Amino acid sequence: MEQSVNESQLWEAFQAGDEEAYTRLYRLHVRAMYRYGLSLVPVSEAFVLDCIHDVFTEIWAKRQRLTVPDNVRYYLLKSLKTRILHLLKRQERPHQFVSQNDFDDLWAEPSAEELQAQEEESTHRQALVKRLIDQLPPRQQEAIRLRFVENLEYTQIAEMLSMNRQSAQNLVFRAIEKLRNWLTPSFLFFFHDFF
Known part of the structure; x- marks a missing residue:
């Protein structure tokens, strides 16, 4: 802040x-x-x-x-x-x-002040996203973590969650839509690669 x-x-x-x-x-x-x-x-x-x-x-x-x-x-x-x-x-x-x-x-090279400010901003954003992910239903949490933390393909996520590939994609998509709705617009650029 x-x-x-x-x-x-x-x-x-x-x-x-x-x-x-x-x-x-x-x-x-x-x-x-x-x-x-x-x-x-x-x-x-x-x-x-x-x-x-x-x-x-x-x-x-x-x-x-x-x-x-x-x-x-x-x-x-x-x-x-x-x-x-x-x-x-x-x-x-x-x-x-x-x-x-x-x-x-x-x-x-950025100054020490710029580096500290960037680190604080990054930490704040990561904490916010973690809190929001923790509010998702357990299956959506797992799907999001498998996709964006573990970098698994949808086929692999489907196998992990015992579902077909399309269902895995839908699960991740629904989780992302919830996160989009919860996040303020100012954070969307930071996560545009994921969303």
Whole structure:
């Protein structure tokens, strides 16, 4: 919870025109945005970087009109996806020059504070999902754990639970739908690979 409070304060400082807070927001989220952007569609690294920079340019320009998001990463990932899909739909490609420094910044070592914040956020999310999984019926709990913790195929899950493959898939699907309904939207990006 402290992570979101700190990010809210950082966002408010950025909205007030604090360039250091703006830079920290960029550094905290650029790697995740970069990975997510590349996973969406087969586009060039330069295109994804341009879209990330477009997002940050736009939020700086509109900073005084923005509200404080419940989850900054969710907001930035969603903004990036919107930007990428918009440009692809219009079949435009930004042609700005991307310097080597732009790529170097992506792989700069995070500070101890950034690492601790990321670890706390990850721990909090894992604890939340574990609590939610514990609320599922026992068969759904088992199916979810076999699928996502043990990485078993549906055929193997079916054998473990003495059912056919389709029933195993249905069981996992129903469990995921329950988790989707319980999770806040801000957590869905974190688990989009599973859902």
